[in-house]
Amino acid sequence: MFAFVTISKIFVMDLIMETPVIPNVTGLNELVYEPAEDSFLLLDALEQDLVKSFEESGSDDVLNILExxxxxxIVSTALAKSEKLLNGRLPCVFAxxxxxxxxxxxxKTGEANQVATSSLHTILLDGxxxxxxxxxxxxxxxxCNPPYVPILAGENTEDENSGLLQQSWDGGPDGNTFIIPFLxxxxxxxNNNGSLYLLLSSWNNPEMLVQDVANPNGLTGVQVIKRTAGRERLSVWKFQKKGLSSE
Amino acid sequence: MKLFTHNMLTSKMIKNVKVGYPLKLHAAEVKVTPSEFRSTYVSRMLPKIDWGVLYEATQSIGQAEAIPQSLADDYEKNEDFLRKAHHALFEIEVINGEMICPETGRKFPIKDGIPNMLVNEDEVN
Structure with a gap:
């Protein structure tokens, strides 16, 4: 009886995804999108859903992940350390x-959180x-936590660094300039059993994206989690190839 | 950039490129950083690796002695081999250099250990 209680406690603790610490690197942090509500909602969605998705996985292959x-x-690092959520599968993350x-x-975030260097691989590449x-x-x-904020044309920033920073959130006039071609x-x-987890805001009209963009391109989409943050309603959606997924 | 990343990347997003693999690798600066060896991880990763391409990569950046030319048949049980594979895949890093598309000659610079795969809109399919 006592042993049983102890084991279930450990089990519950193991399922918690650690939130990585972002190190302070002089001259770097202010040039990069700082984790906010959207980042944390994405982490919560992954923590909830990965456990469910992999509890019956019979495979022990390396799990190929792309952010x-x-x-x-913050998300790549959490995923690179998420093997306890993945029922024995070892994550290999490309960021x-x-x-x-x-x-x-x-x-630097990977290093600061003791990620195995073989699990996290960073590439400069346009989404x-x-x-x-x-x-x-x-x-x-x-x-993917895409640039999703609707920004009117002409609201440009003045220099290269702030321009790069703006690309992390500027979704163009309707907020969907990145999202539609990506989706x-x-x-x-x-791969055939693969899933996309995509963060969206109410501004992006997620239902429209599922029906008019995902479905015609062979994907099903379901909402995994939602949360109100200030003026926007954020949600995370899971997309899978039609007819091949178990859900 | 670890040689593992080089083993996985292609230039096939560029217009008219059919295979885009393997990318030629040139190194101006190479660093070897010891890292945690996890035999299960390396062993599960090896079926995804193109060993010939990894071997060529070690040759092209002055790390000729890193690994044998052929993949060992018994690698799952061969810790010595797995350690060498781990070293070549995850410990040897190109800090500065470039990768070159085998079909178009398009160069992808490597700077501060990060491969730059940025392309212009008019270059892609």
Whole structure:
């Protein structure tokens, strides 16, 4: 009886995904998107959903994960350390960002959180083009917190660094300038059982994206989690290839 | 950039490129950083690795002695081999250099250990 209680306690503790610490690197942090409500909602969604998705996984293959737009590296780092959520599968994370400062900070965040260097690989690559898949293989998981904020044309920033920072959140006039082409092509990045976790805001009209963009491109989409943050309603959606997923 | 990353990347997002693999590798600065060896991880990773490409990469950056030319048949049980594979894949890093598309000659610089795969809109399919 006593032993049973102890074991279940350990089990519950093991399921908690640690929130990585972002190190202070002089001259770097202010040039990179700082983790905010959207980043934390994405972490919560992954913590909840990965356990469910992998509890019956019979495979012990390495789990190939891609984060598009890694920013500070908070999500990539959490995933690189998430093996306890993955029922024995070992994560191998590729972290992409169009901002070289974000790539450098992601490497530092990995180090600061004792990520095995073999589990986290950073590449300077524009998310707009990565959905044509520059990799030799496809992924089990693709994670993306896209630039989703609607910004009127002409609201440009003055120098290169703040321009790169703006690219991390500027979603163009309707907020969907990045999201629609990415979602239209992301199937090339996913293997047959693969899933995309995409953060969206009410501004992006998620239901429209599922019906008019994901479905015609062979993907199903379901909401995993939602939360109100100030004026916006944030949600995380899971997309999978049609007819092949178990859900 | 670890040689593992080089083993996984192609230039096939560029217009008219058919395979885009392997990318030629040139190194101006190489660093070797010891890192935690996890035999299970390396062993599960090896089926995904193109060993010939990894071997060529070690040759092209002055790390000729790092690994044998062929993949060991018994690698799952061969710790000595797995340690060498770990070293080549995850400990040897190109800090500065470039990768070159085998079909178009397009160069992808490597700076501060990070491969730069940025392309312009008019270069992609």
């Amino acid at each position: 598009v737009g890694c920013g500070s590296g 992409l960002d169009v901002n070289p400062n974000a790539c450098l900070l992601t490497n 707009r083009f990565c959905s044509r898949n520059p990799f030799r293989f496809q992924f089990d998981l693709v994670i 239209s092509n992301v199937r090339h990045l996913l």
